[in-house]
Amino acid sequence: MTHIIAIANAKGGVAKTTTTVSLGASLAEMGRKVLLIDLDPHANLTLSLGFKPALFERTVAGLLLGNDDLNGSVxxxxxxxxxxxxxxxxxxxxxxxxLVRADYMMLLNSTLKDSQSYDTIILDCPPTTGTLTKNALSAADLLIIPTQPEYFSAHALRDMLNLILAIRQEHNPKLRYRILLTMLDKRNRIHRSLAEQIRTAFNEAIYDVEIEIDTRLRESAILGQPINEYAPESRAAKQYQELAEETGHYSNELNRRYTTTP
Known part of the structure; x- marks a missing residue:
């Protein structure tokens, strides 16, 4: 069973694309077949893997419009x-x-629902709650919300939670979410305080692992390499490996929940 993960936050600059690349590469290293889908017009995910976006004729745009199939877009x-x-x-x-299509909210769901070629599909969303993010959440089993322990980032969680409720009610009742604390500076008192407040407020909805600030993450993106390839012994690589393990366990739990007869 293919597990679909959306990575989204209405607030930009929270390591969303970094998390997509690093989680995907870590899952692949664990032996899973992984597909990453870049849903951001800025194409940061595409750039982060060392590609030049302008060179592609077949992209996610053609996939959503129905001009191309999934296999031809990969x-x-x-x-x-x-x-x-x-x-x-x-x-x-x-x-x-x-937006002019009656089924516009379910376009990605329709495209991905029959895909059996991958163990995990990860959707990198733009920093908005618009059409593309809604499509991703309508198709996903799990939403990961990267959240920096800063005031504006924490405040944006409210918008994401409201969106989750709406998507569950109208399109995808099985959608689950987990919050991932990112870009954490443990030397910073405000970071430590806000991280603790977020953990208290959301309890089991937060990953155990935290992603701390690490300059090697920025370096790896510039070079078009996942962190586990660029600096496999770095703190960031080990933390994203922990994230992959937590996510794998949770995915297995969801699969059992969906396939077990009550």
Missing amino acids: IPTDFRDLELVPSNHELNLAEPHL
Whole structure:
């Protein structure tokens, strides 16, 4: 059973794309077949894997519009068991055309629901709660919300929780979510305090692992390499490996829940 994960936050700059690449690569390293889908017109995920977005004729835009199928939109990466559906500026042009369709909220769901080629599909969403993010959440089993322990990032959680409720009620009652604390500076008193407040407020909905600030994450993105390839012994690589293990356990739990007869 393919497990679909959306990674989203209405607040930008919270390591959303970094988490997509790092989690995907860590799951692939564990032996899972992983597909990453870039749903951001800025194409940061595509760039982070060392590709030039403007060179692609087949992208996620054509996939959503129904012009291309999933298999024809996928490209291999340099990393074993990790593949990509790229994005570029065409997604900005495609989005208005999606809105005129009666089924626009379920386009991605319809595209991915029968995919059996991957163990995990990860959707990297734009920093908005618009059409593309709603499509991702309508298709996902799990939403991961990267959240920096800063005031504005924590405040944006409210918008995401409201969106989750709406998606559950209208399109995807099985959607579950987990909050991931990212870009944490444990030397910073405010970071420590806000992280503790978020943990208290959300309790079991927060990952045990925390992703701390690590300059090697920025370096790996510039070089187009996942952190577990660029600096496998770094703190960040080990923390994202822990995230992959936690996510794998949770995915197995969801699968058992969905397939067990009451």
